Amino acid sequence: MTDYTTYKRLAASEKGKENKDMFEKLSSMERRHYDLWMRYLPKGTPAVGPSNRTVYLTLFLRRVFGASFAIKFLERREAKTVGKYESLKPMVPPDDQEAFQSMIEDEKGHETAFADIVAGTYVKYISFIVLGLADALVEIAGIHAGSLGIYNSTELTGLAGIVAGAAASLAMASAAFAQAKQGFEGRPSLAAAYTGGSYFVAAVVLALPYFLTKEMLSAISLSLAFGLTMIAFVSWYNSIISSGKFVKDFSELAGVMLGATVALFIFGNIIRALFGITI
Numbered sequence: 285m286t287d288y289t290t291y292k293r294l295a296a297s298e299k300g301k302e303n304k305d306m307f308e309k310l311s312s313m314e315r316r317h318y319d320l321w322m323r324y325l326p327k328g329t330p331a332v333g334p335s336n337r338t339v340y341l342t343l344f345l346r347r348v349f350g351a352s353f354a355i356k357f358l359e360r361r362e363a364k365t366v367g368k369y370e371s372l373k374p375m376v377p378p379d380d381q382e383a384f385q386s387m388i389e390d391e392k393g394h395e396t397a398f399a400d401i402v403a404g405t406y407v408k409y410i411s412f413i414v415l416g417l418a419d420a421l422v423e424i425a426g427i428h429a430g431s432l433g434i435y436n437s438t439e440l441t442g443l444a445g446i447v448a449g450a451a452a453s454l455a456m457a458s459a460a461f462a463q464a465k466q467g468f469e470g471r472p473s474l475a476a477a478y479t480g481g482s483y484f485v486a487a488v489v490l491a492l493p494y495f496l497t498k499e500m501l502s503a504i505s506l507s508l509a510f511g512l513t514m515i516a517f518v519s520w521y522n523s524i525i526s527s528g529k530f531v532k533d534f535s536e537l538a539g540v541m542l543g544a545t546v547a548l549f550i551f552g553n554i555i556r557a558l559f560g561i562t563i
Contacts, residue, residue: 285314285318285332285333285334286334286335286338286339287310287314287358288311288314288315288318288334289334289339290334290338290339290342290343290358291307291308291310291311291314292307292311293339293343294307294342294343294346294351294354295307295308295311297343297346298351303351307351310355313390316383316387317387317390318332320380320383320384320387323380342354342357342358345357349521352525353521353524353525356524356525356527357524360524365391366388366391366392369384369387369388369391370388373385373388409470409474409475409478410521410522410525410526412460412464412475412476412478412479412482413478413479413482414482414518414521414522415456415460415479415482416453416456416460416478416479416480416481416482416483416486417482417483417486417514417518418518418537419452419456419483420449420452420453420482420483420484420486420487420490421486421490421511421514421515421537421541422537422540422541422544423448423452423544424445424448424449424452424486424487424490424491425490425507425508425511425541425544425545426541426544426545426547426548427444427445427448427548428441428442428444428445428490428491428494428504428507428545429504429544429545429546429548429549429552430548430549430551430552430555431444431445431552432500432503432504432549432552433548433549433550433551433552433553433554433555433556434552434553434555434556437498438494438495438497438498438499438500438503439494439495439498441494441503442491442492442493442494442495442503443491445487445490445491445494446487446488446491448487449483449484449486449487449488449491450484450487452483452487453479453480453481453483453484453487454480456479456480456483457476457477457479457480457481457483458476459479460472460475460476460478460479460480461473461475461476463475464476486514489510489514490507490510490511491507492507492510493506493507493510494507504545508541508542508545511541512538512541515534515537515538515541516534518533518537519533519534519537
């Protein structure tokens with residue numbers, strides 16, 4: 285009932301005919317599933333209502349991230365649901381076996397197929413956004429740590445990150461443009477813009493704490509907290525849209541960022557000691 289209500293609301297909010305039709309099909313499918321389950325409730329049992337929290341959350345995600353993301357967000361439960369249905373199949377009356385098997389097949393594949401059809405045009409660019417963010421989080425965090433080892437000023441450290449971020453974002457954009465021209469279905473210019481833009485935004489966010497406080501430890505701690513937050517978001521988004529493993533992706537990227545931070549902080553201190561830098 286929750287999925288039925290959600291798809292019904294999504295269909296009502298769509299302007300494009302193709303997306304609207306797909307959401308209507310998904311809604312009808314979930315309604316059939318609901319009606320099948322209602323057969324097994326005792327007579328007089330009140331109708332089951334939707335989880336409004338899930339409905340509103342999905343509508344919000346659709347508004348922010350697009351139709352494909354909203355469907356895949358709901359779809360995450362399908363694998364677990366199929367397992368439950370398979371275990372219940374021997375208990376289903378013979379007259380309902382065909383309908384029950386049809387419901388299982390729906391849960392196995394239909395929503396994934398529909399999600400691919402209604403995928404937003406920007407979804408193909410998500411890998412370029414992730415590339416820009418991931419590189420920035422590792423490189424800029426490392427630059428800040430190395431600069432802290434050299435400078436006594438948090439402002440200089442922050443500026444070093446922004447300047448390096450601006451240069452690197454242009455380099456990343458150029459590389460993405462060249463890569464996208466090799467058989468990519470989207471526009472190379474957009475791929476370059478997403479990569480460079482996401483890189484520079486991440487660089488600015490990571491540099492911000494260094495202008496808010498003159499305390500070195502506070503600045504780097506807050507910057508790393510911002511970085512871990514962005515890594516968590518990227519890992520969560522990727523786990524939904526690409527069916528990835530959130531914990532695995534988060535742990536790997538966070539480990540690389542923190543490792544680079546420690547290594548370059550030590551390197552910066554070595555440079556400071558060797559050259560006697562006092563600024």
